[in-house]
Amino acid sequence: QVQLQESGPGLLKPSETLSLTCTVSGDSVTNSNFYWAWIRQPPGKGLEWIGSIFHRGSTYDNLSLKSRVTMSVDMSKNQFSLKLASVTAADTAVYFCARRQSSGPWITWFDPWGQGTQVTVSS
C-alpha cells in the first residue's frame, strides 16, 4: 500500500521560505509511471495545485505562484520536497503531497494523498 507523509515547520514568518518534505513508502519516487505533486488548501477554501515533479527533474508549477516554487526529488531517501519563497499570510494553508498518475496524455489524477500538514504564516 502506497503511503505519503508530509513533514516540515508549521509556523513561518512573512518573507521566509517554506520547506516541506514528502516521504513515500510502498513505491519509489523513481517510478517512471508517476509524477509527484503538491497541493494546498487555505483555511475554509478549496484545493489549489502547486506543482508536480518527475524524478528526472522536469517540473510543472502553478503560474499564479509567480516563480516562488522550487521542487526537488531525493532518490536516496525516497522523498520529494517543496520550497516556497517569500511567504505571506496568503500562503497559510494545509499542504498535501500526492502521487500523480496518468493514463495517456488526457487523463491525470492524484492518488494517494498524504494526510496534509498545516503551515501558518504569521508575524
Add this chain to the structure above:
Amino acid sequence: SSELTQDPAVSVALGQIVKITCQGDSLRSYYVNWYQQKPGQAPVLLIYGNDRRPSGLPDRFSGSSSGNTASLTITGAQAADEADYYCHSRDRGGDHQVFGGGTKLTVL
C-alpha cells in the same frame, strides 16, 4: 478564479439521487476526476478518467462527462456521503492541473 466551476452547495434527501456538476472549457479536451473530502481529512479519489472507479469504491458513485460539463452522481445518498466534492482536470493549455471550487453536499 478556477477554470472549473462547481455549485458551492447541494443538498439531497437520504436515499435519493444527487448529481454534482463541474463546468469548464478544458473538459472538452481532458478527462475529469472527482475527490471526496471530509472535514479534517485529505481528499480521496472517487472517480478518475470521467467514469472510472478505483477498486473498492461503492458503485453508488458514478461519473460522466459531455462537452464542457462533467457530473458526479451519487445513487442512494447516505449520511456518510456528507462531504466536500472537488472536480479536477488539466487546464486549457494542458500543462497544469486545476480544481473546481468544490461542492459541499448536505444529506438531509
